[in-house]
Amino acid sequence: MRDTVLYVGGFGLPDRTASALRALGNAALLQAAGYRVVVAGKFARIPDPRQQPVQVHGFDCHDLRQPLPGTGEVDYTLFPTSVRALAMHIGPARIAAIMAYNYPGFGLHRLLGLGRELGIPVINESTEWYGWEGVRPVTNVRRILESRWRNNSLAKRAGNFLCATQWSSRRHPGVNALVLPFALDPAWDCWQGPANNDWCGDGDSVRFVYSGSPGLGMHKDRLPLIVDALDRVCPDGGRFRFAVVGMSAPDYLRSVPRHASLLARHAQSIRFLGRMPHRDAVGVLKAADFSMFVRDRNRVSEVGFPTKYAEAATCGIPVLTNRTSDIGDYLVDGENGILLPDCSPASIEHGLARALGMSREQLARMRARASHGNPFAVAAWVPRMQAFMAGLRLPS
Structure with missing residues (x-):
């Protein structure tokens, strides 16, 4: 048999x-x-x-x-x-x-x-x-x-x-x-832990999380584009909190030294939490309003499906990303997240401005829609x- x-x-x-x-x-x-x-x-x-x-x-x-x-x-x-x-x-x-x-x-x-x-x-x-x-x-x-x-x-x-x-x-x-x-x-223990709100700041901030490895030289996930866009959309950092799980600030600056002064200015609003056990990383994700990542649209991104998206869907967290892979089959713009047409600086800034313009009630409604049914169960x-x-x- x-x-x-x-x-x-x-x-x-x-x-x-x-x-x-x-x-x-x-x-x-x-x-x-x-x-x-x-x-x-x-x-x-x-x-x-x-x-x-x-x-x-x-x-x-x-x-x-x-x-x-x-x-x-x-x-x-x-x-x-x-x-x-x-x-x-x-x-x-x-x-x-x-x-x-x-x-x-x-x-x-x-x-x-x-x-x-x-x-x-x-x-x-x-x-x-x-x-x-x-x-x-x-x-x-x-x-x-x-x-x-x-x-x-x-x-x-x-x-x-x-x-x-x-x-x-x-x-x-x-x-x-x-x-x-x-x-x-969804029954695995790694999904059952509580949300980690330690990095979230006050209740009015919109909370974004990036979790994972952006690849050598930030080629897979264009994390520096996100950091630049956050700085341009909200220069004082007062409206957002952004947690990066998977690398430390020194790790990031070794690849992007030009952001040293930017990170110093955003010491309260952009936090690098380093590597942590998967269950702890899920706890950080659960406290977010959006899981956020962007990728160039090419053969590499078209072949794979982002783990980050499946994890966010399993936790009921909206996603802010651009159209690659088969994401468009699952992410409905304005319903369970924000879907950008591409990962150009202008698109990322526009998407962030939309997110930062949402009230706490609107964010809660989007999270409720993202929590309704997990297509990856x-x-x-x-x-x-x-x-x-x-x-x-x-x-x-």
């Missing part, structure tokens, strides 16, 4: 990265669809193989680099040795699929060969198309070429393609595909996942 999905990828367990949040949410969805799920990702330090699996949200989790006693540490980006060991440990006849999350090209190529050998379908889950980040030319060239390989020919060879946006799905007609922007379990996606799993194919 093929009742188990082996879910593998470089996500940072238990909740160190946004990719881990997506992976564990998808594991919860697969479980709700009737499957046992075994997860293999990366812990901060490889646990003693004798102490694995480690329980995370009720799932058996292994470290993909060294998942079992007697297995040496393996470079999973190149070799499927650790996946093979886990597959044999579970029993190939029990495995309905190996789901590979944003797997590096060479590793996925060899994983498809393993799937053919063992008679196990492989699901290519691809939600990233990497662009150039920072100043590491060798790393950048490899990442770019491998993500192109994964999103093009390897998607066709796998035959089963799980992606985050319609843009990605349209590129692969004829494959067994599921567009899954995000699935989250696991239960909403079960039928679509079941249909996808019923159509699985072996790799070619």
Whole structure:
């Protein structure tokens, strides 16, 4: 009986990265669809193989680099040795699929060969198309070429393609595909904590939160554009409070030194809260009037769906962002958030001015609408996942 999905990828367990949040949410969805799920990702330090699996949200989790006693540490980006060991440990006849999350090209190529050998379908889950980040030319060239390989020919060879946006799905007609922007379990403990109002200031301020990593050089999320726009719209900072979770002010200034005097002037209105456990970051988000981020519209942003949006929807927090990815399918401008046409300085300033012009009653009504139904709750996606799993194919 093929009742188990082996879910593998470089996500940072238990909740160190946004990719881990997506992976564990998808594991919860697969479980709700009737499957046992075994997860293999990366812990901060490889646990003693004798102490694995480690329980995370009720799932058996292994470290993909060294998942079992007697297995040496393996470079999973190149070799499927650790996946093979886990597959044999579970029993190939029990495995309905190996789901590979944003797997590096060479590793996925060899994983498809393993799937053919063992008679196990492989699901290519691809939600990233990497662009150039920072100043590491060798790393950048490899990442770019491998993500192109994964999103093009390897998607066709796998035959089963799980992606985050319609843009990605349209590129692969004829494959067994599921567009899954995000699935989250609202019952998890990380969503249950209280709001953290320590950073909010007085009751008249409009509260914005940015949470996450803006990428090397602020290329993914254009955080400096937001900071500039806040300063121009409200130079004295008296009408807003902006919390940045995930980096410290020195971290930010290393990338944007020109903002040193601006941050000094806005010491009360712009606060960098640094890295914190996910549950604590959710507490900061729950105290906000808006989750806020902006992104350039390009191939990188069209392939992925923002974790920030799914988290805000799960907490019932309106979002202020621009139109990228499939966000327009979920964010209705003026209803459950503010949707900008683009991330130009003029658009961001206009959106911020709209938010700052809202009364506390208007903000409460928008939050109430954002809290009405979570489109990313696991239960909403079960039928679509079941249909996808019923159509699985072996790799070619």
